[in-house]
Amino acid sequence: MNQNDNKRLYDAIREIAAKVCKDGETFLRADLAYELKQYGINADSIDVSRLAMEAYHYFNNDRNIERAFVTNDGRMALVDEYRMADMLDKGHPDDAMALARKELDKTSMTLTQLQRDIETNIEVAVAKTASNMMDVVTGADGAKAVRAEASTLFDRYARMVGTYHEGEDTVRRNIADFTTLRTDIGASYQEFAMQLIDIYGDAIKTVAPNLFDFSKVQFLDVDSMLKHTELEYNRISDTCSALISEISDSFQTSLQSSAAAYRSAGKGNRTIGLAMAGLGLLSHYMNAGERTVKLRSDLTTFQTSVKHDATRIKADLGRLLVIYKTLNDVVIPKADIYMRYAAKLMSSDVKAITDAMYDNADIQPLEAKRRSLIAQIRALDGEINDHLQNIDVYQSLVSDLTQTLDSKGPAYRDALARKPSKPFFLINILTLGHANKTYARNYAEWDAVSYPLVREYESNQVDLKLDKDELTSHKDDVAAKQQEMQTVKQKLDEVNRDIRSKINASAEVQMKMLPHLRSAIAMLRLGREIMESKLDKRLMGTVEIPDFTQTEKLPVDIENNLSMFTSTLADHLHADSGMAVALLNGVDDYRGTRSDDRHYSDEDVAQVTGASEQALQQGISLLDSALRLIAQLLSGRLAGAAYDEAFDKIAADFRKQIKGIDDKSAFVREVMRRANLAKNDDERKQAMLMLSELGGQSLSEQDFKDFINGKKQITL
Structure with missing residues (x-):
């Protein structure tokens, strides 16, 4: 990713942060990753935390960026989460x-x-x-x-x-x-x-x-x-x-x-x-x-x-x-x-x-390549750890939401069953509009008493689907990164053999x-x-x-x-x-x-x-x-x-x-x-x-x- 691409990402992150803070909200890292898809960020990963930290520094420790984005469990600012890794990277x-x-x-x-x-x-x-x-x-x-x-x-x-x-x-x-x-x-x-x-x-x-x-x-x-x-x-x-x-x-x-x-x-x-x-x-x-x-x-x-x-x-x-x-x-x-x-x-x-x-022209490129592979292994190790931590987060969220939906399911179904049905127009005509008035009164009562439960339950259903998707994504990503780790380690072994042969x-x-x-x-x-x-x-x-x-x-x-x-x-x-x-x-x-x-x-x-x-x-x-x-x-x-x-x-x-x-x-x-x-x-x-x-x-x-x-x- 070149410098111009990074600048576009940083600008986007700052713009999103400003809007989120203005609305008095926070974005999970997964939410930020979704917003950055149009800029080439394909999935939620530790790279999103890194980009948030880089944007934070680029704009002179922008307070909005620090406040707006939190980890996927909502317990820590992304900037704070990545601070130690940033220090070690530097x-x-x-x-x-x-x-x-x-x-x-x-x-x-x-x-x-x-x-x-x-x-x-x-x-x-x-x-x-x-x-x-x-x-x-x-x-x-x-x-x-x-x-x-x-x-x-x-x-x-x-x-x-x-x-x-x-x-x-x-x-x-x-x-x-x-x-x-x-x-x-x-x-x-x-x-x-x-x-x-x-x-x-x-x-x-x-x-x-x-x-x-x-x-x-x-x-x-x-x-x-x-x-x-x-x-x-x-x-x-x-x-x-x-x-x-x-x-x-x-x-x-x-x-x-x-x-x-x-x-x-x-x-x-x-x-x-x-x-x-x-x-x-x-x-x-x-x-x-x-x-x-x-x-x-x-x-x-x-x-x-x-x-x-x-x-x-x-x-x-x-x-x-x-x-x-x-x-x-x-x-x-x-x-x-x-x-x-x-x-x-x-x-x-x-x-x-x-x-x-x-100090040999044949060995120096190999030694440089080995250092690069070791750096890749270090980066992959950090990514794998991050995915494992988020798998733990989403497993907990999925479990909690599943329990909540199970416990509130009977009340939700009862609320739906009590939702008034709009009367057939002929019945309304025959009753001189009384049927519609009765429906409006009953619906207003249902909307005030039962609809909040229905809205909350269906919102939890949406959250559960999204969390399951994120869990699957992190599991797939960690498997891919572990496979990539094995490939890099094999390359490192090959480079080591080449160096020792020379x-x-x-x-x-x-x-x-x-x-x-x-x-x-x-x-x-x-x-x-x-x-x-x-x-x-x-x-x-x-x-x-x-x-x-x-x-x-x-x-x-x-x-x-x-x-x-x-x-x-x-x-x-x-x-x-x-x-x-x-x-x-x-x-x-x-x-x-x-x-x-x-x-x-x-x-x-x-x-x-x-x-x-x-x-x-x-x-x-x-x-x-x-x-x-x-x-x-x-x-x-x-x-x-x-x-x-x-x-x-x-x-x-x-x-x-x-x-x-x-x-x-x-x-x-x-x-x-x-x-x-x-x-x-x-x-x-x-x-x-x-x-x-x-x-x-x-x-x-x-x-x-x-x-x-x-x-x-x-x-x-």
């Missing part, structure tokens, strides 16, 4: 390492914040809200308190999920940073390994590094967890709202009934009216109390569910922390010291030897290299070890916490005994005429009625007895609900204790892993200190050899002697 490894360090520091802060959010979330949310006097009077204050507690708990849960996403994003960024650094180390490794083989021929061989597939690291699907929790929260919130309204209506009805009973009693029988009014309101309050207790039972279930999720996220945080520590304390520091010194040290050792060896390194050249051979081999093996850095297999999958709500419960006989107790009360405790008369006497005592004026007919006593029986049975039902709630709270505490115990076991294992990482980290830090403070190359080589020995990559004295005597082949 030969600034120190800047790349500084960026990696900055990203690691961000991960540390994010994981610390996630820890705080989880600890806050696990605590039982108690909303401190002042009760409105009218709520107390009507009996709705309990339902409002439940709604406030559920709202507080859900808000904390949502914040916790958001922070987990941030932690996931930063760890993914750390992994991506290392894979980018790994590619650069691989190019350096190949260059110097080929030079040693040119000198010593078949006595030295290389084997392709076994690169760890970091894309297989899994993360919690906290979005699905949040959706499930949101459904539970909405159910409780809706029930609360409905109950508050019903309690208010019930209070009004009870108040009106009580007033009517009082008025109908007549002046001579106010006692009966007051007794019936009081019993009516008592029944209302006990009914409201029972329903509120059942609502609080739902809240308790909700709290226990949140405790399970929070414990799982907290445990998985430990896994993310171990991954972070592995990268931050060992892997990336080793990559840092290698990239800072290894190439310089090896170049100073072999440059004079190889310059003389390649080079016959003399014994004198080989002897000149011998003093530097052990350190060169150690550093190349160290480079390979760093490239092959991997995570413990226990860190690959997410942490699972069993659901203890069904196993950690109060013994069944306790619940049965509680149920038997309230059933016995209901069977044997009843209101009778004596209780009714006592109640009426109590009312008359309150009114100050003289004993001679107290007269209760059999009908009055029977009426009060019936109302008392109803209130008594409602009281027993309220007691039964309250006892069940207490049992549920105790079971919830048992489950909570089981969750804590499960977490403690997992955390202990992670602490052991971190202890091992800390031990390695201390050694790596000491090597870095020595290398940084070394007064000359020899001291720096000694520090690098220490790091090589840590991984068992150094060459023993016996191996070295056997190699000199032609008895051993060295594998780099």
